[in-house]
Amino acid sequence: MRYRVASFSMCALAFLSVHPATASECVYGGNVLGVSRVLHVDTSDGPQFGTLQYEQTLDLEPNEVVLTFDDGPHPYTTQRVLEALAKECVKATFFPVGAHAERHPEILQSIADEGHTIGAHTWSHRNIRRLSKAHAAKQIERGFRAVSAAVDIQIAPFFRFPGLNDSKAMSTYAGRQGYAVFSIDVNSDDWRGIGPRTIIRRTMARLKRQKGGIILFHDTKYATAAALPAFLKLLKRDGYRIVHIVPKQTYDSLLSAKAGRPEAATLADLAGPGKPESNNKVRTVQR
């Protein structure tokens, strides 16, 4: 089943001038990959996206691709990733680690300035399954707070579990908080220490098999930064189209709503002995 979300064509968005991801902003000429359309994601019922782990993914057409980058910002590689995306007028979604955002707020602000979507990926990239529920919730919330504080835009209530290591309890928690949980449809394997050519070959093969979907990259990897220019050219050559996902609600709007809603999930709900939880049904990916 595919989760239904509203979408608008790039033409409509360009006309309304409501989003920065318009083709007119591209300064690199016409022969670029560009953004095909913007997909507005409603997080209000705590959806989970990505066929690697969940039954549903984003409402994508065949050969539509959503680029995601985890674990940054990184002082050497994130800027190279941003340059590669800018040269093709492409917008992506970043899932930064809170501690990295606090250390390099200027890099995270560059991501925001480029018009990319920014979610969160916990405070320090701990394996949620090995933490008590209260500790896991603190990791999630501190991550969101740190990322939000590092940039002057309102970030998305989009969350990705480190290593994709979700748990039933924390997935429920994230859903009650109004966060959308993002797994993946296509793995690039860039966290395995492979080179740019192998990243490109594996990702293109999997994209072909899956007919598009959410791709997992890491903007902390040199090989990924090196692979990206050629990879984006191949996407264009092979007819893939980039979808930029943006949230219907912002992280800040959820915080404001929770302030007047005492029944919302809070850390207090999760206090207590709360054993670490495992979920063996889910494939484990390192990052």
Ligand SMILES: [Zn+2]
């Ligand atoms: Zn990660």
